[in-house]
Amino acid sequence: AEVVSNPVFFKEEETIVAKVTDTITPVKIGKEEKNPTQEKYKLSGFIRNERGEPLSNISVSVQGMDIGTTTDTNGFYELQLNTGTYTIVTSSLSTKRGRKRVVLYNDGVLDFTLEESFETLDEVLIQAEADKNVRETITGLTKIDVEEIKNIPLVLGERDILKVATTLPGIAVAGEGSNGYNVRGGKTDQNLILLDDAVIYNPSHLFGIFSAINPFTTGEVNIYKGNLPSEYGGRLSSVFDISSKDANTKDFAAEVSVGPVTGNVTLEIPTVEDKAGIMIGGRGAYAGWILRSLDEEQLKNSEASFYDVILKYNHKLSEKDDFRASAYYSRDRFSITSDSVYGYSNRLFSIGWEHEINSKHNYQVTLSNSEYKFDIEYDGDFTNDFDLNYKNTETELKLKFNYKHNDEKRFNYGLSAKLYGIEPGEVTPLGPDSNIEAKKVEKEKGLETALFVSSDIELSEKFAIDAGLRYSFYSFLGSATQRTYTAGLPKSDATLEETLTFGNNEFVKTYGGLEARLSARYFLAEDFSVKGSYNNTFQYIHTLSTNTTVSPTDTWKLSDMNVKPQRAQQFALGLYKNFQDNMYEFSLEGYFKTYNDILDYKVGAQLLLNERLETEVLQGEGRAYGLEFLIKKNKGVFNGWLGYTYSKSEVKLDSQFA
Numbered sequence: 001a002e003v004v005s006n007p008v009f010f011k012e013e014e015t016i017v018a019k020v021t022d023t024i025t026p027v028k029i030g031k032e033e034k035n036p037t038q039e040k041y042k043l044s045g046f047i048r049n050e051r052g053e054p055l056s057n058i059s060v061s062v063q064g065m066d067i068g069t070t071t072d073t074n075g076f077y078e079l080q081l082n083t084g085t086y087t088i089v090t091s092s093l094s095t096k097r098g099r100k101r102v103v104l105y106n107d108g109v110l111d112f113t114l115e116e117s118f119e120t121l122d123e124v125l126i127q128a129e130a131d132k133n134v135r136e137t138i139t140g141l142t143k144i145d146v147e148e149i150k151n152i153p154l155v156l157g158e159r160d161i162l163k164v165a166t167t168l169p170g171i172a173v174a175g176e177g178s179n180g181y182n183v184r185g186g187k188t189d190q191n192l193i194l195l196d197d198a199v200i201y202n203p204s205h206l207f208g209i210f211s212a213i214n215p216f217t218t219g220e221v222n223i224y225k226g227n228l229p230s231e232y233g234g235r236l237s238s239v240f241d242i243s244s245k246d247a248n249t250k251d252f253a254a255e256v257s258v259g260p261v262t263g264n265v266t267l268e269i270p271t272v273e274d275k276a277g278i279m280i281g282g283r284g285a286y287a288g289w290i291l292r293s294l295d296e297e298q299l300k301n302s303e304a305s306f307y308d309v310i311l312k313y314n315h316k317l318s319e320k321d322d323f324r325a326s327a328y329y330s331r332d333r334f335s336i337t338s339d340s341v342y343g344y345s346n347r348l349f350s351i352g353w354e355h356e357i358n359s360k361h362n363y364q365v366t367l368s369n370s371e372y373k374f375d376i377e378y379d380g381d382f383t384n385d386f387d388l389n390y391k392n393t394e395t396e397l398k399l400k401f402n403y404k405h406n407d408e409k410r411f412n413y414g415l416s417a418k419l420y421g422i423e424p425g426e427v428t429p430l431g432p433d434s435n436i437e438a439k440k441v442e443k444e445k446g447l448e449t450a451l452f453v454s455s456d457i458e459l460s461e462k463f464a465i466d467a468g469l470r471y472s473f474y475s476f477l478g479s480a481t482q483r484t485y486t487a488g489l490p491k492s493d494a495t496l497e498e499t500l501t502f503g504n505n506e507f508v509k510t511y512g513g514l515e516a517r518l519s520a521r522y523f524l525a526e527d528f529s530v531k532g533s534y535n536n537t538f539q540y541i542h543t544l545s546t547n548t549t550v551s552p553t554d555t556w557k558l559s560d561m562n563v564k565p566q567r568a569q570q571f572a573l574g575l576y577k578n579f580q581d582n583m584y585e586f587s588l589e590g591y592f593k594t595y596n597d598i599l600d601y602k603v604g605a606q607l608l609l610n611e612r613l614e615t616e617v618l619q620g621e622g623r624a625y626g627l628e629f630l631i632k633k634n635k636g637v638f639n640g641w642l643g644y645t646y647s648k649s650e651v652k653l654d655s656q657f658a
Contacts, residue, residue, distance in 0.1 A: 026085070030106025036083055041104060044078040044359040045111040047071050047090060051250030052274040052316060055095065055114060063087040063099075069407070078359055078404075090114060107359070109319070133585055134576045137456060137466040137521040139533040140184075140226015140589070142168055146218050146245075161221055161242075162203060162211040169589075169628035169643040170225050171238075173208070180208075183225045184570070184591055185624025185649030186237030187598075189543035189556075193240040196312070196326040198348035199394050201372035201556075203240075205306040205332055206285060212330050212346060216255055216266040217281035217310050219245030226572045226591070227519040227533035230452040230468030231400060231414065236537045236568040236595070244326060246314040247277030261285055276315035283308050303335040308346075320356040325349070339381070342553075344374035363401045363414075370394045374553055377430065385430035388609075392556055393421040412468075413453040420446040420541055422556050425609045441611055445477040445505075446558045448540055454517065461523070468517035474540045476509045476560040478502030483612065484561070491562065491615045500561075509561045513538055527578040531589075536569040542599045544607050544617065555607045557599070562614035564597040585632040595622035598651055620653035 029043070047055045054075030061068030062079065063086070071077045079088075083105055090098040095114040102110055144164055162181070165171050172182045180188030193200045195213065203212050224232070224239040232239045248268040257264040266281040284307035308330035315323045327349040335341045350368035357363065376388040400414035424441040454468030480502045486495040502508050519533040542563070545554040559565045574589030597619045601607060605616035626647030633639045 026101045026103050027110060028103045028105070029108030029110070030104065032083075032105050036105075040080045040082055042078060042107045042359055043081055043088070043102065043104060043110055044076065045109045046075045046319075047077065047098075047112045047114060048075055049095065049114055049116060050274075051248050053246060053249070055092070057092070058095070058114070059091045061089050061091070063089050093117065109359075111319075131527060131578055131582055133587065134523075134527055134529045134578055135521075137464045137531070138224075138227050138229075138519045139531045139572045139574055140170070140224060140591075142171075142223040142225065144221040144223070146215065146221065159215040160211050161213050161215050161218060162240075165221075165223055165240075167643065168641075169630050169645045170591075170626070170647075171223070172645070181238075182649075183238040184626060185593060185647055186568075187543075189541075189554075190235050190237035190539060190566075190568075191240060192232060192235035192238070193242070195242050195328060195348065196244055196324075196350045196368075197352065197366045197396075197398070198326070198328070198350040198368035199370040199396075200346050200348065201370070201392055202344060202346060205308070205330070206304055206334070210262070210285070210306070212308055213242055214264065214266075214281050214283050214308060214310060216257065216264055216283075217244050217279060217312075219243050226570070226589070227466070227517055227535050228537065229412075230454040230470040230515070230517045231398070231412065231416075233416075233450050233452075233470055233472050233515065233537065234418065234448060234539060234541065236539045236566060244281075244310060244312050245279065246324075247279035247312060249274050249277040249314075249316070271313075272315070274316075276313070279310075279312045279314075281310045303333060303341065305334070306330065306332040322354040323352070325351045339379055341377045341379075342374070343377075344372070347371040347373075360404050361401070363399065366396075366398045366400075368396050368398075376553070379430060383433050383435045385434045386427050386436040387430045388425060388427045389423075390425045390553070390555075391421075391423040395419045408458040410456045411454070415452070416450050418448045420444075420448070420558055422541075422558060424555065424613075427609060439609060441609055442481060444480070444558045444560070446474060446540060447477055448472060448474045463523075464521050466517075466519040470515040470517065471512065472515060472538055473512035474510065474538075474559065474565065475507050476558060478506035478508055479504045480508050480560070482508060482561045483614070491612075493615075509559070511538070511540065511559060511565050513567075527582070529576050531572075531574050531576065533572045534570070536567070539566040539568075542566060544599065544601055544605075544613075553608065555613070557613060557617075560614075563599065563617065564619060566598055567596040569594055583633065583635045585630070585634065587630045588627070590627045591625065593624045595624075595651070598622050598653075600651065600653055618653045620651060622649065622651035624649040 047058050049055055056071050056073045056075060058071040059068060060077045067079060069077050069079060081104055085103050087099060087101050088110060090112055094117060096117050098112045098114050100110060144161060166173050170184050181191055182188060183191055193203050200212060205212055220243045222241040228239055249270050253268040255266045262283060262285045264283045268277060268279050270277045285305050310328045312326045313324065317323055329347045331345045333341065333343040348370040350366060352364060352366040354364045355362060372392045374390050379385050396416060396418040398414065398416040400412060403411040422444040424444065426440040427436065428438050429436040450470055450472040452468065452470040456466045458464040482500045483496055484498045485491040486497055489495045515536050515538065517535045519531065521529050521531045523529050540559045542557050543554045544557060557563060570591055570593040572589060572591040574587060577586045578584065598621065599617055599619055601617050607616060610616060626645060628645050630641060630643045632641035
């Protein structure tokens with residue numbers, strides 16, 4: 001339940017006076033009416049810096065009056081005022097003060113462009129909106145400040161966002177040299193990892209030593225491990241929502257890093273001044289060259305390398321329209337023996353358009369596509385050389401609306417559709433002398449659709465709730481061949497009853513259900529709150545692996561006639577307290593989760609290239625519970641956090657056929 005936001009700088013024992021940038025010329029909004037039709041009118045707008053980037057947490061107030069607000073993450077603010085003449089003032093320690101005089105007769109827009117403040121300060125203390133962890137309603141939310149991790153020790157010269165996440169309670173790695181994450185006792189496939197709204201199936205490079213997320217191009221990281229927002233679905237345990245940063249639309253910028261194993265370069269190129277820009281990031285490793293340079297004969301023929309590239313275009317089309325497009329590709333290639341070369345890749349793209357309907361209402365349309373592939377090339381001393389290929393694809397279209405009724409009531413709602421595609425494997429002979437027989441396993445296809453709605457409501461000064469509902473509907477689609485087996489007996493050739501054939505896009509089997517998402521927060525004191533939550537989730541895509549940790553050759557399986565969706569529900573309760581003027585954050589959160597239809601494999605199962613995978617798997621139930629403790633120091637020369645997790649996870653597969 002750790003919360004980290006953009007830092008605010010405090011100067012000890014001295015008042016910082018920002019330089020004032022005044023715009024005194026009055027701005028007239030609307031026409032004067034002798035008999036106004038309403039008592040109050042809305043004055044709203046956006047606040048940006050000189051590069052056109054939105055500025056969040058900027059204070060907006062009416063001079064001489066006790067009226068004010070702050071900007072949200074999009075730089076948007078809104079005030080309710082009577083008709084009249086006002087002086088609107090903006091203030092922040094990171095920008096120069098802005099001031100505009102407005103004559104208000106009707107609803108209207110007043111935007112600000114603020115200059116950055118470059119005042120020379122003495123030693124400063126860093127505080128990250130420390131009371132936000134107490135105020136937020138949702139449980140189990142971790143926000144990683146990308147700038148803050150620059151102060152954390154490097155791994156082989158590389159900053160690693162996801163490695164930082166594993167130092168926080170409730171998130172653990174699957175094992176040494178692995179690329180999976182266990183969140184609150186869940187399996188590694190139960191985490192939805194998104195980069196700019198597109199899924200990454202394998203988030204790691206080089207056996208899990210590095211993450212596949214470039215820290216130099218990342219803007220924001222939100223990890224939900226408690227109550228998942230209703231807009232997200234399809235996974236049981238967590239959501240890693242990662243956004244790349246927007247390009248600088250004002251000036252060219254570049255950042256270069258060279259480490260002992262990796263090199264990294266990031267460029268930001270304005271294309272339309274103050275409106276559009278391109279961000280390009282590239283990263284590569286030269287570990288293979290290092291391995292071959294070592295005085296170890298067994299490593300002479302080894303290979304271990306990776307690279308990833310990301311491209312993002314952001315464009316402010318108008319005052320009400322924003323467009324963005326992202327593309328990402330990563331590739332790993334390694335060889336630990338002289339006869340086998342393993343490779344895997346992630347490829348994704350997403351495009352998004354955001355439109356403001358009015359000052360309270362906007363929507364976003366997002367289209368994303370992801371692809372994960374792995375291949376094994378075996379070239380040995382005998383005539384059994386082969387090339388094996390495997391591929392997952394996922395395409396999603398989402399429409400989301402945001403409605404801000406007022407500062408106390410916010411609503412989100414929308415719908416989404418996601419098409420899964422799995423090509424479970426194809427093996428072909430390598431070279432004319434190979435005796436390997438070509439084989440291709442039938443493709444799997446599934447469609448998951450969902451409707452969702454959520455609201456964040458402050459019922460009183462002390463009590464607030466975040467409630468949501470999601471209805472997901474899943475269909476396994478043809479063309480497909482499905483088999484039925486005798487009930488009560490193990491699935492095998494001996495118990496096979498019927499083989500069914502389905503045409504292209506024909507509905508084979510459907511599942512679905514209602515998912516509830518509920519969090520509540522109550523203030524016991526100004527800096528002390530208690531929070532509780534409940535949610536239930538469905539998962540329609542599953543991974544199977546005979547390894548103890550996540551492997552590039554893991555097999556994914558869609559729910560069909562013989563494999564049911566996995567289901568889970570989670571209860572959480574926590575205490576959150578700050579001390580000494582928010583210098584210290586403290587949280588203690590407990591959780592209890594139950595699972596149904598957890599998928600696992602039988603002893604000695606053959607998973608790869610198996611046309612009858614349902615005969616090798618079992619489904620059972622499980623539970624996980626734990627207690628997470630975190631204390632964090634935000635200010636001073638010495639700062640950081642200390643976390644501890646006690647947890648236990650149990651799975652029961654009590655079939656007599658295991």
